[in-house]
Amino acid sequence: MKRNAWIGLGRLWLGLAYAFMFLPLVVLILFSLQANRFPGFPLQGWTLQWYARLFDDGTLIAALGHTMIVSPAAASVATIIAFLAGYALNRFTFPGKTALLGLVTLPIIIPPLILGVGFLGLLARIHLSGTLLAVFLTHVVLITAPALAIIQLRLSQMPKALEEAAWDLGASEWQAVRRVVLPFALPGILGAWLLAFTFSFDEFIIAWFVSGFDQTLPVAIYSVLVAAIDPSLNAIGTIVFAMSCAVLIALEVLLIPYLIRKPDA
Amino acid sequence: MSQLAPQTAPVPDLELVQVSKMFGDFLAVDTVDLSVAPGEFVAIMGPSGCGKTTLLRILAGLESVTYGQVKIRGRDVSAVPVNRRTTRLVWQNYALFPHLDVAGNIAFGLTLGRHDKAAVAGKVAQMGALVGLDDFMTRPIGQLSGGQKQRVALARALVTEPDILLLDEPLSALDAHLRIRMQAELRRIQQQLGMAFIYVTHNQHEAFSMADRVAVMNRGRIEQLDTPEVLYATPKTEFVARFVGSNNILPGTLAGYDGDVAVVTCAHGPVRVADAQGLAAGTRVVVAIAAEKLRRGLRAGDNTVPAVMRGREFAGSHNVFLMDLADGTEIKVVSHDGAIPDYGAEERLCFAPEDASLIRGAK
Numbered sequence: 001m002k003r004n005a006w007i008g009l010g011r012l013w014l015g016l017a018y019a020f021m022f023l024p025l026v027v028l029i030l031f032s033l034q035a036n037r038f039p040g041f042p043l044q045g046w047t048l049q050w051y052a053r054l055f056d057d058g059t060l061i062a063a064l065g066h067t068m069i070v071s072p073a074a075a076s077v078a079t080i081i082a083f084l085a086g087y088a089l090n091r092f093t094f095p096g097k098t099a100l101l102g103l104v105t106l107p108i109i110i111p112p113l114i115l116g117v118g119f120l121g122l123l124a125r126i127h128l129s130g131t132l133l134a135v136f137l138t139h140v141v142l143i144t145a146p147a148l149a150i151i152q153l154r155l156s157q158m159p160k161a162l163e164e165a166a167w168d169l170g171a172s173e174w175q176a177v178r179r180v181v182l183p184f185a186l187p188g189i190l191g192a193w194l195l196a197f198t199f200s201f202d203e204f205i206i207a208w209f210v211s212g213f214d215q216t217l218p219v220a221i222y223s224v225l226v227a228a229i230d231p232s233l234n235a236i237g238t239i240v241f242a243m244s245c246a247v248l249i250a251l252e253v254l255l256i257p258y259l260i261r262k263p264d265a
Numbered sequence: 266m267s268q269l270a271p272q273t274a275p276v277p278d279l280e281l282v283q284v285s286k287m288f289g290d291f292l293a294v295d296t297v298d299l300s301v302a303p304g305e306f307v308a309i310m311g312p313s314g315c316g317k318t319t320l321l322r323i324l325a326g327l328e329s330v331t332y333g334q335v336k337i338r339g340r341d342v343s344a345v346p347v348n349r350r351t352t353r354l355v356w357q358n359y360a361l362f363p364h365l366d367v368a369g370n371i372a373f374g375l376t377l378g379r380h381d382k383a384a385v386a387g388k389v390a391q392m393g394a395l396v397g398l399d400d401f402m403t404r405p406i407g408q409l410s411g412g413q414k415q416r417v418a419l420a421r422a423l424v425t426e427p428d429i430l431l432l433d434e435p436l437s438a439l440d441a442h443l444r445i446r447m448q449a450e451l452r453r454i455q456q457q458l459g460m461a462f463i464y465v466t467h468n469q470h471e472a473f474s475m476a477d478r479v480a481v482m483n484r485g486r487i488e489q490l491d492t493p494e495v496l497y498a499t500p501k502t503e504f505v506a507r508f509v510g511s512n513n514i515l516p517g518t519l520a521g522y523d524g525d526v527a528v529v530t531c532a533h534g535p536v537r538v539a540d541a542q543g544l545a546a547g548t549r550v551v552v553a554i555a556a557e558k559l560r561r562g563l564r565a566g567d568n569t570v571p572a573v574m575r576g577r578e579f580a581g582s583h584n585v586f587l588m589d590l591a592d593g594t595e596i597k598v599v600s601h602d603g604a605i606p607d608y609g610a611e612e613r614l615c616f617a618p619e620d621a622s623l624i625r626g627a628k
Contacts, residue, residue: 161360167347169374183364
């Protein structure tokens, strides 16, 4: 049948698209478990030696540890700032509102290279350069903007009457925020945190400028890569990928049922 | 004053003294005086933009007054913030909290301060029963119909035992049948609780079927405040005459009085209207006649107006004829007999002097 041919072709196309997206990951996982020193065929047998080496050496694991301190902390602080700013921008009109919004979103537009140079100069002057705290601070600046965008979008969907109704029923400003605005914004807050975390986790350029000896994972990977081709990189990549999968699956199981519940008009 | 709010009455539930509200240069509420007796149901009616919702928000404390006083049970609350007022508002779109279920929404106002969980649960259940939601208490808000949401909004406000309940077009999002059922139910609940209700609407049927008194608002002012019957029979301003009922308006000039009957010169000739206002001859006036008070044909002692048949609306139990006067004024005539004049036919319409109202014309 002609129709079936088209459907088959469509499926093939879809398969190619998926392959294009996932082939690098497959290669990564495959060669993390292969004895080959260089990623290439023929395969030379299965092994866990790269993982063993990864843990023996400890540099990349330590970097992963640094990242797992910096990124969640930066994402949390950025999300708190973003919620407060988003709430203010959504509720009040005040002089300088547009300027403030522009200022917060500026780090998105400025090339990270320029920001990195700027941060390096500033942080060196206040003797923070080369510390994890420096990475944390710079990442907060960088990821507040996307977090704000998401939270503000969610807050802008909240009918004004909702907060007014809380006041009308006797709630103080604080009670209204805690018991009505926060629950309403929660999907946005979770989404913002996740995005901010991902941005921070991936961020290389600025972290490379300011991290010094306490390297974050992307910086450490780069350092290893510059020195030599080391299949341990495949191993750490696989571990991070597995962690991402676990987090994403957990989020979908926990969060999606909450998110797809329709907000009340 | 109407007999429903006599001067000797106890402290009114609500009293507005010269209340005005400016938004920049725009006068949204203009010197409104209003007194609501204990347990009275007052509807505030007017076209959109007349200031009725702003007035309601002032009562709730969501807007401040620019000038004047708001008194609730004798206490000046003009400076009291919204969350300390003893009024509750029911929103047009309900404004229910989407993350809470029915019981959670109803309980909201009771759980803000120190509270006894068991007592709250008891009150919530009782209020759920009053509005007929007993079987839905654990439903999420998203799974309710419009009518059910309306009941939740009502229960959520009533359970806090306010002095006054404020309602902002609460039925406008419901379909026609449900609206009529809810009207009856609102009135029943109001009577049962003996609570003062202030009900804002643009819908005359809602206002007239529920309220003890109706205030008609236009451009920030209350043009007339009366019982529905008085409002319908004797509109005091041209705006009220046009807004309320299906009145026909004949503009003219007052020629003089013949006893207690005013003689008005209209475009088609003189019209006699029973009137005791004693306006000066030469005053610009309008004559308002309800559509169902106009009859086809001639009758001794009645005013006669020539008109041309233009169209017809069939309303089931009756016809509404649309006719034009010689000067182009459009006239509506309600007719209960089956006869339908030909389009374009000359008709004679008559009405008794006591069935019309004389209103001083707008400038």
